[in-house]
Amino acid sequence: MSVSADHGGKHRHPDVISGAVLLVISVGYFLLAQGLPEGQDDPGPAFLPSILAIGLFGISVFLTVRGWKSEAVVAVRSTGYGEQQAWKTGLLLALTIIYLFVFPRVGALLSTWSYTFLVAVLFGARRVLQLVLVPTLSTAMIYLLFEWGLSARLP
């Protein structure tokens, strides 16, 4: 399903976004590569990065232009980019970042139990037994696998 173009950008084709991001990456990468020393007898450390940056720049311009010319869509989901509930993914991302933060401070066991509990909730677990068993068993297996199986020292 699509609507006529909304040039306010609110409903711009997703390729415009991805193209613009890649464009920024390619320019930044190219500029960083120019700071590398030149080679004596060989093309040097900046040779391949420069080629890659130029290639990515060209592709990103192509994607951006193609996306701009394409019909705008009502929402990302109507392009067929999956019927994603982006808020859930965003929430999981935030939880994961918090998990990274607390993991060394609170310890592996408590932080992992809490994280897997919340992930289970996000995936739709609602029964009490499920909400207790899933994080408990997950944490136990993770701990056994890494601490005991691989002799890794978890916090």
Added chain:
Amino acid sequence: MTSVLDGIAVALSPTLLGLTFAGVLLGVLVGAVPGLTATLAIALLLPVTYGMGAIEGLVMLTGIYIGGIYGGSVTAILIRIPGAPANALTMLDGYPMAQSGRPEAALGLATFSSIVGGVIGGLVLVLFAPQLARISLQFQSPEMFSLVVLALVAVVVVSDGPLSKGLAAMIIGLMLATIGLDTLLPVPRFTFGFSSLLVGVPLLPLVVGLFAVTEVFWQVGTPAPPVKRDVRIRFRRIFDFAPIVRQVGAKIFLKSAGIGAFIGTLPGGGAAMAAFVAYGEAKRSSTHPEKFGTGIPEGIIAPETTNNAVTGGSFVPLLAFGIPGDAVTAVILGALLIQGIVPGPQLFAQSATLIAPLFAAYFIAYVLLFVIGIVILPWVSRLAAVDRSLLFPFIAGVAVVAGFVSERTMFGMGLTVAIGIMGYAMVRYGFPVIPTLLGLILGPMLESNLRRSLIISEGDVTIFLRSPLSALMLFIAAAMVVFFAFLRPRARSVSLAHNEAGG
């Protein structure tokens, strides 16, 4: 001959036999769960193989690969959800056959076809890999550069989604490969002061992030597919496939296995493409093509034989040249490199300690697959209906903690999550992730051979055209790009790109 017997003896040792069994079983169980793939299982198991010897780790990863391809057929047949893109064709006839009251026959056909295909693929591996490895001795820097270019382009053109996005994904992988100390000069590149990046982007955070973390992020935002939980498998009917096999005959097995083994040896030649070709050929040569899609045995036999023959074929370029053909063999290559094993002729010189046991374990894995497939089939089928909320919390926890364990620092953990975010963004916007993985793994080989060639030629780029073999490979790569860019444009499809990521 002695080394062959020694290899078999080593592969039959209790430790290796146990690891082979564990790998196959794990692969089958993981492949049988919707949303999980062999690639994901291998990604999560990679840190475990760090603590093992080379052959032990390889054998286990190979077992998972073999089991995972087969396991994906279970969900395809029982609940119409292919475990991997390679099983999508199996679903077309497997599901109708199961729904008509013959799930045991459908699963049995898939099991038997998998073993036949795998064994024939293994024979191709044993016969051709050593020969190709000898040929690789003739390859100088220009030829190796061109071979890597061909492999990367091949993976890009067969990946789903627009060609432009596949190329962008490949370039991103190559860019990631430039992080770290330069290949020829001791200067750091793009490390931003992180000493942990001096050795480059570590493989495990990349693999786990790109396949496990990305998958968790994707799955949480995707509504769970409706699952029929009323499929009953009756153990006493497990061998219902036997008379069907006798009736169908050997020709379709042999032809499908040949297609799979050949395509598997091609860079970028994955199981999904092979299954499509084999299914199409089986339908074309059938006396009743109109019945395909209604639940006929040939519709299961062709794709399942093929996609398992690919497993053997895909090891040929991997072991002979160090060129992986798909995500799984790319990870296996990474595991080899981590163990300090360099593919090529020198690898085959160590046949007694590594190659011969690996080949033997490959065939043993298929014997075990038959046993596992037949004996535990009624229980494996129940995994097809397992709730995601039971498994994905564990997968999420393992993936993130594995990132910590890989580098023994929070940097590894953060890198794993960051790569997972990148992978999710790629899939969300329709970019395939496998070219990124291959770009990272093959990037150093590409750059070192490129620069060495230019050093030899004193900057003259025609060195790549002066060698007939190099020129031919570059011409084929260019022809593929032209063909897929202008003559056969593909529709954009993020969902297909996501399926490919899990394949």
